[in-house]
Amino acid sequence: MKVLKAIVDFYLNSSIHVALAVYAFTWITLLQFGLNYDESVLYFVFFATITGYNFVKYFGVAKFHHRSLAGWLKAIQIFSLLAFVAMCYYALQLNLKTLIYLSVFGLITFLYAVPLLPMSYFRDSQMNLREISGLKIYVIALVWAFTTVLLPLIELGVAIDSDVIITTVQRFILVIVLMLPFEIRDLNFDSLKLGTIPQKIGIKNTKITGVLLLMVFFFLEYFRDELSANAILSTLVMVFVTFLFMVFSNKRQSKYYSAFWVEGLPIMWLVILLVLG
Numbered sequence: 001m002k003v004l005k006a007i008v009d010f011y012l013n014s015s016i017h018v019a020l021a022v023y024a025f026t027w028i029t030l031l032q033f034g035l036n037y038d039e040s041v042l043y044f045v046f047f048a049t050i051t052g053y054n055f056v057k058y059f060g061v062a063k064f065h066h067r068s069l070a071g072w073l074k075a076i077q078i079f080s081l082l083a084f085v086a087m088c089y090y091a092l093q094l095n096l097k098t099l100i101y102l103s104v105f106g107l108i109t110f111l112y113a114v115p116l117l118p119m120s121y122f123r124d125s126q127m128n129l130r131e132i133s134g135l136k137i138y139v140i141a142l143v144w145a146f147t148t149v150l151l152p153l154i155e156l157g158v159a160i161d162s163d164v165i166i167t168t169v170q171r172f173i174l175v176i177v178l179m180l181p182f183e184i185r186d187l188n189f190d191s192l193k194l195g196t197i198p199q200k201i202g203i204k205n206t207k208i209t210g211v212l213l214l215m216v217f218f219f220l221e222y223f224r225d226e227l228s229a230n231a232i233l234s235t236l237v238m239v240f241v242t243f244l245f246m247v248f249s250n251k252r253q254s255k256y257y258s259a260f261w262v263e264g265l266p267i268m269w270l271v272i273l274l275v276l277g
Contacts, residue, residue, distance in 0.1 A: 012259050014076045015053035021263050022049040024270040025148035025171065031273050032167060032231065033158060041152045044090035048147075050083040052106075098155040105146055108139065137183065137197065141175040163224050173217045177242060178265060180210045181249035181258045188251055203250070210246045214239050230276040238269045 011017055023046040030038065054076060091099065149168045150160075158164065183196045184203055198206045218239045221232060245262050 008256075008260075010072065010075070012256075013072065014079050015050045015057070017260065018053055018263055019046045019049035021266040022046070022144065022148060024266040025144065026152055028266070028270050028273060029149050029152050029167065029171075031270075033153065033163075035152070035156055035158070038152065038156065040090050040093040041155050044087060044094060045147055045151065047083045047087035047090065051080060051087050054080040054083075094155055098151065101146075101154060102151070105143055108143060137176055137179045140179060141172045144175045145169075145172040161225075163226070166220050166223055170217050170220050173213050173220075174238075174242070177210045177213050177217070177246060178262055180206055180246055181253070181262045184249045184251060185253050185258050207247055207249075211243065214243055214246075230273070234269060234272045234276060237272055238265065241265060241268065 023042055026042055026045045027037070030036070030042075058073065058076065058080075091102075094102075145168050149164070149171050153160070153164055180197065183198050184206060186196070187198050187203070197209065201209070218235060221227070221235050242265055245257075245265070249257065249262075
């Protein structure tokens with residue numbers, strides 16, 4: 001049992017699970033626009049997510065404890081290095097235009113972890129984008145929306161029309177909703193200076209806001225130029241399951257409630273779409 005727990009913890013802590021979620025969202029975009037499976041885009045997104053998330057999560061830890069890193073962190077560092085190499089390999093297969101757009105969001109990820117900006121922009125002793133009051137959830141949603149919607153479509157030469165804009169807005173909204181159980185969970189640990197949504201409006205109002213956002217997310221589907229019964233059904237199931245996880249989230253949720261189950265919802269959505277064909 002201890003071995004299984006260690007494997008699951010490494011799976012989560014090394015960002016493999018979140019990378020699969022981003023990978024799933026990106027594949028969903030290809031399915032929504034009738035595009036073929038693109039190995040270069042999807043594998044790039046997967047390995048870039050591992051690289052980016054581990055950089056953000058462990059930059060500070062590695063910086064201050066480099067000589068006394070725990071074994072698990074050293075393993076994650078080595079794994080992240082391999083993921084970085086794989087990311088570079090698949091990046092070389094992308095178009096120059098795509099790489100230019102990627103550089104902008106790569107810079108956002110860098111600033112999200114590394115203290116470079118002036119102290120006057122922050123309310124805490126840290127000097128990175130993570131510490132700007134209330135900004136964290138929107139930065140994550142923006143990066144996910146770009147990575148999982150615009151990136152594959154730009155790479156595959158799809159014109160940015162109303163359906164693309166709707167999909168991007170939907171993805172941005174859905175990621176915000178998926179982040180709410182995480183923010184509720186972290187109420188006991190987050191500094192008040194972070195200004196998270198539950199800190200500002202409370203748990204009850206956070207859940208109400210999430211429900212309203214899910215309604216917007218779902219009804220935006222009807223503004224698409226092309227609709228299908230499978231798309232509506234899969235979206236409805238995704239909304240319903242997300243609603244349940246959000247409503248039942250609390251400050252005392254289990255370790256795996258958000259980190260495994262909530263973060264795995266995009267994977268569930270992808271499976272539904274693939275089954276429906």
